[in-house]
Amino acid sequence: MNPFVEAVIAANKEILELVKHSSDEDLAKGVSLGYGGDISSKIDLLAEDIFIKHLSPFGNILSEECGFIDNKKEDLIVIDPIDGSDNFASKLPYYGTSVALKKNGKYVVGIVVNLANGEIFVKNKDEFKRAHLTNLQFKKVTNNPDSKLGLFERAYCSYETPGILRKHSIKYRSPGALALSLAYAHDVDFVLFEGPTREYDIAAGLFMCEDLQIKKTQDVLLVSKNKEIFGKIAQFI
Numbered sequence: 001m002n003p004f005v006e007a008v009i010a011a012n013k014e015i016l017e018l019v020k021h022s023s024d025e026d027l028a029k030g031v032s033l034g035y036g037g038d039i040s041s042k043i044d045l046l047a048e049d050i051f052i053k054h055l056s057p058f059g060n061i062l063s064e065e066c067g068f069i070d071n072k073k074e075d076l077i078v079i080d081p082i083d084g085s086d087n088f089a090s091k092l093p094y095y096g097t098s099v100a101l102k103k104n105g106k107y108v109v110g111i112v113v114n115l116a117n118g119e120i121f122v123k124n125k126d127e128f129k130r131a132h133l134t135n136l137q138f139k140k141v142t143n144n145p146d147s148k149l150g151l152f153e154r155a156y157c158s159y160e161t162p163g164i165l166r167k168h169s170i171k172y173r174s175p176g177a178l179a180l181s182l183a184y185a186h187d188v189d190f191v192l193f194e195g196p197t198r199e200y201d202i203a204a205g206l207f208m209c210e211d212l213q214i215k216k217t218q219d220v221l222l223v224s225k226n227k228e229i230f231g232k233i234a235q236f237i
Helices: 003-020 042-058 085-089 161-167 178-183 199-207 227-234
Strands: 030-033 039-041 060-063 067-069 076-083 096-103 106-114 119-124 128-132 150-153 190-194 213-216 220-224
Touching: 003 042, 003 096, 003 106, 003 119, 039 042, 039 085, 042 060, 042 076, 042 085, 042 096, 060 199, 076 085, 076 178, 076 199, 096 178, 096 199, 106 178, 106 199, 150 161, 150 178, 178 190, 178 199, 190 227, 199 220, 213 227, 220 227
Parallel strands: 060 076, 150 190
Antiparallel strands: 030 039, 060 067, 076 096, 096 106, 106 119, 119 128, 190 220, 213 220
16 A cells, blocks of 8 residues: 555544544634634644644645644645534534645645544545545445435535525535545535635545536535536536
């Protein structure tokens, strides 16, 4: 296995152990204002420290909590240490981690882990696969032909789009972790996000969707495996 991927897996296993053997209430406490403008919780900062420890030998780091770390390397590693921190604090089992490796200005590896169920997604330029952290028996990610709904992140901030989707009988859920939702994009009808996106929010997840239909503007991100649904939503967004 690629040494970088091995390091990311090792970091995620350490974070999982931290979650298992620590108090959820303690880890969810707000600690400081992060680089991205959100309040960083204790779990955000501890997970970030773990990633920095494991990944610094591979490149410079851009992380949501601390910003840019110059390790005097050529490559860049973009990290969201905990994707879905509010879900974690609310004991909602939909939160994880997101890591992307950029070489020569292009993403070449993306890794997203669902810490709630242990599922890991790994994509490089040649393949996109998924497994469980406990066994690492990877299988190729394929489109789910039986999906019946999409994922609409930040739906609570949208005034018009929920009504439009309802009018067109387009079903969705709003789980609250963008990187994870993008990793699951091949399983659902679409992933929609309204609002400005930051690199560490979408780097790994969007890299995993490069074979799908994508519309990205300053305030909207739409991804879908279904051309018909993509066109229907894209025309009114």
